[in-house]
Amino acid sequence: MQVVYSSAHRSHDVTHETFLGQPTPANEVAERAEIIRSSLEADGGFTFAGPTDHGEAPITAVHDPGLVRFLEGAWGQAERERIDRPYLVADTYPTFRMFEGMSEEFVVGQPAPTSVAGGLGWWGLDTSNPIVKGTYGAARAAVDVALTAADLVLGGETVAYGLCRPPGHHAARSMAGGYCFFNNAAIAAEAIVRATGERVAILDVDYHHGNGTQQIFWRRGDVFYASIHADPARQYPFFLGYGNERGEGDGQGENLNLPQPAGLSDEGYLAALDRALGAIVDRPGSIIVVSLGFDTYGRDPIGDFALTTPVYHEVGRRVAATGRRLVILQEGGYYRPALGDNTVAWLRGAEGR
Ligand SMILES: [Zn+2]
Numbered sequence: 001m002q003v004v005y006s007s008a009h010r011s012h013d014v015t016h017e018t019f020l021g022q023p024t025p026a027n028e029v030a031e032r033a034e035i036i037r038s039s040l041e042a043d044g045g046f047t048f049a050g051p052t053d054h055g056e057a058p059i060t061a062v063h064d065p066g067l068v069r070f071l072e073g074a075w076g077q078a079e080r081e082r083i084d085r086p087y088l089v090a091d092t093y094p095t096f097r098m099f100e101g102m103s104e105e106f107v108v109g110q111p112a113p114t115s116v117a118g119g120l121g122w123w124g125l126d127t128s129n130p131i132v133k134g135t136y137g138a139a140r141a142a143v144d145v146a147l148t149a150a151d152l153v154l155g156g157e158t159v160a161y162g163l164c165r166p167p168g169h170h171a172a173r174s175m176a177g178g179y180c181f182f183n184n185a186a187i188a189a190e191a192i193v194r195a196t197g198e199r200v201a202i203l204d205v206d207y208h209h210g211n212g213t214q215q216i217f218w219r220r221g222d223v224f225y226a227s228i229h230a231d232p233a234r235q236y237p238f239f240l241g242y243g244n245e246r247g248e249g250d251g252q253g254e255n256l257n258l259p260q261p262a263g264l265s266d267e268g269y270l271a272a273l274d275r276a277l278g279a280i281v282d283r284p285g286s287i288i289v290v291s292l293g294f295d296t297y298g299r300d301p302i303g304d305f306a307l308t309t310p311v312y313h314e315v316g317r318r319v320a321a322t323g324r325r326l327v328i329l330q331e332g333g334y335y336r337p338a339l340g341d342n343t344v345a346w347l348r349g350a351e352g353r
Pocket of ligand 1: 206207208295331
């Protein structure tokens with residue numbers, strides 16, 4: 001299997017995130033991608049390639065240019081404002097309750113703040129998203145990794161894996177959040193739609209709901225989004241991910257959320273997977289973009305499912321058994337001792353070996 005990897009992710013060298021207002025050791029660290037890379041190298045069944053530069057246009061095809069400009073300039077702006085911190089996170093966010101009773105037209109017309117502290121909240125979802133000097137470069141490289149993996153499949157490969165870091169599925173059109181800056185999977189899916197004119201399915205098997213991917217394609221009839229994730233009533237991202245969110249307009253019926261209980265077993269997971277895959281193969285198209293997360297693993301520090309390493313091989317096998325070509329993009333997974341084995345198991349399953 002072809003793997004796309006870039007060492008540029010290392011410049012997003014976060015050490016801390018913020019949890020319930022307190023600094024805490026970061027989960028989404030550079031070591032994650034290095035563990036996966038070395039495990040795939042040790043397996044011997046994977047061929048590595050670097051990403052090619054795709055420029056900004058595929059990003060602004062799904063993201064607000066204002067978000068791109070903010071992320072590009074945030075660190076420099078903090079330096080100009082003489083904010084001397086090891087990383088940047090917001091402490092004030094524009095919750096919808098602030099605008100209660102005001103028209104949507106009025107609210108969306110509010111100007112973006114000019115200070116970096118205001119911008120972090122304006123363009124952000126939560127405090128788990130520290131920005132450091134190298135964050136923008138790493139996020140741009142992750143997008144190129146995803147687009148290069150998509151190119152491989154568009155060029156005839158049946159499957160390709162993009163080792164994206166930082167991940168992407170919590171990033172919405174105008175919002176970073178949840179360790180994510182640009183939505184790698186959404187950008188790849190949009191590029192595939194534009195290249196092929198076909199419908200594309202996104203299968204999100206990260207532990208968390210991909211609120212950003214759902215938001216980006218909410219009104220789209222040409223991209224089907226299916227996600228198996230922790231019930232948002234108890235878990236991040238809390239405010240989206242319920243089963244009754246089916247899309248609107250042209251996207252009506254093209255969003256499938258399968259929220260799951262704590263302690264979810266391998267068997268329970270596979271039952272939900274079969275539902276998602278059944279919905280995908282009911283629709284036309286030849287390519288699935290997979291948002292691949294291993295925070296579903298039983299020992300993950302931020303998840304509460306009970307999945308084991310062998311089930312990942314079976315999940316990969318069943319996804320490949322749809323007969324669709326696969327663009328597999330890395331999202332979460334934070335129990336580092338098992339991350340390499342879990343990734344190898346999934347990808348070997350997807351290759352049928
Ligand atoms: Zn996750």
